[in-house]
Amino acid sequence: MKLKYSKILLKLSGEVFEGEKGYGIDFSKVLDFASEIKDIYDKGVLIGIVVGGGNIWRFRDFSNVDFLERTDSDMLGMTATVMNSVVLCSALKKLGLKARVLSAFPCESLVETYNISKAKKYFKDGEILIFAGGTGSPFFTTDSASALRALEMECEVLLKATKVDFVYDKDPLKYKNAKKFESLSFKDVINKKLGVMDLTCASLLDESGVSMLVFNLNKKGNIKKAVLGEKIGTIIKN
8 A cells, every 4th residue: 555654753642651551651552552663664664753751750740849840840751751762662672673762851871862963864774763852951842842853854744643533622531522623724723722732843843834643542553544644533734
């Protein structure tokens, strides 16, 4: 089957690493994700990945801790993304794939520090690159990091894998009357104040012309369907 996208940035939310546990890392779930990634890798897709850290730490979950500085909390979140990235990289390597973690938040004893020139070379050579540490700076989400890496690696699309099937006007897990969207513009996302991404991410993608597809990762085969261009999830364009 013909690929619609051959160069992608896959954004995995930290929450999908929880599996049914509700916290931490479900290692069997990570292996499942790695198998799905292998499926598209074997078809010749160049793959960059940004992993969130919400299954371990994120600022908003601990914002009530008044003695913890926001910058420190954000750096703990960056550390969490490194942890998730190393686990995913190990799972990919177990399946025989060439994978590497590059972190914008330096952890040199564990992973290589992100360098755009090296990253482009590794990417061109067909390595799966897992971009950890967000942007390397506090106050920016991993959504913004995803948009940034997608542009730097000249990806055709940003695939945002989540726990829900579409973008909704409110949380469908809490509200039964949540309205789903099959297509949107980035300006819609901004004007409707939809929580699918932060404004920095939306602005970067809107200006660049790179589309985002939001879909449910927990439905097996959806990553493959996404790169083949099958109709799933919500497509967001400029």
